Amino acid sequence: MNNAILFEDVFDVQKRDPDGKKFDKVSRYVLKSDLYEFEVTVDINIDIFPLQVGEKVSLCLARTIHKDGTAETGKYDKTFPGFKQTETLLDSYDYAMHGKVFKYGDNSSGGATKLEIYFSFGGLLMKLVGNPDKLNVIQVDSPVYLLIRRL
Numbered sequence: 001m002n003n004a005i006l007f008e009d010v011f012d013v014q015k016r017d018p019d020g021k022k023f024d025k026v027s028r029y030v031l032k033s034d035l036y037e038f039e040v041t042v043d044i045n046i047d048i049f050p051l052q053v054g055e056k057v058s059l060c061l062a063r064t065i066h067k068d069g070t071a072e073t074g075k076y077d078k079t080f081p082g083f084k085q086t087e088t089l090l091d092s093y094d095y096a097m098h099g100k101v102f103k104y105g106d107n108s109s110g111g112a113t114k115l116e117i118y119f120s121f122g123g124l125l126m127k128l129v130g131n132p133d134k135l136n137v138i139q140v141d142s143p144v145y146l147l148i149r150r151l
Contacts, residue, residue, distance in 0.1 A: 003069035004089060006137050006144065007061040007128075009033040010151065011040060013051050026124065027051075031059065038130035042146070045124070049095040049148070058093075060147040061128075061138065065089045065096075072143070093147040097121035101142050121146060 011031035018030055025047045031040040040059060044051065051057065064072050065088040090096055099121030107114040107129050115132040119125065126146065128135070138144070 004062045004064045004066060005060055006063055007059075007135065009035055009038055009059060011038075011057050011059050013053050013055045013057065016051070016053055031057065033130075036130055036134055038128060038134075040126060040128050042126040043121075043124035044095070044148075056151040058149050058151055060089070060093065060145075062089055062145045062147060063142070065145055089145070089147055093149040095148045097124060097146045099124075099126075099144060099146065101138055101140050101144055104140055119144060119146070 011033045013029055014032050015030040017027050019028070021027070025045055026043050027046045027050075028041060028043050029051055031042065032038070033040075064070060066072075067087060067089060099119050101117060102120050103118040105116035105118070107116045113132060114129050115135050117128045117135060117138055119128070
């Protein structure tokens with residue numbers, strides 16, 4: 001894992017809109033991973049990136065889209081990325097959102113300690129539940145990129 005990537009795992013799409021459809025162009029998906037036994041609940045714009053139950057996806061959380069881990073400047077750069085011909089993490093994924101970590105929670109069900117981390121991507125929400133040891137690099141109020149690709 002390079003220093004741009006905070007978290008990465010392969011997930012199975014388990015459910016679509018488990019609580020019913022709320023919006024026309026957005027669906028809420030429940031994803032589960034085998035490797036680290038994480039669960040993700042994420043809102044995705046289905047006009048851009050529809051998923052099917054049973055599909056496998058790679059999900060990545062990154063602090064920056066620069067492959068070398070260079071921090072974002074927060075300023076507009078008219079030469080980035082197309083004009084510089086710079087390859088970024090975006091080139092390796094099908095769907096991306098930029099947002100912020102806004103809340104931590106405790107989910108200690110069944111005796112196992114699990115951490116819940118909540119993200120907002122311009123109103124589209126995500127909850128990541130899993131082992132705190134694997135998630136300790138993710139901090140509240142930090143910016144984050146969500147990157148997803150089909151496998």
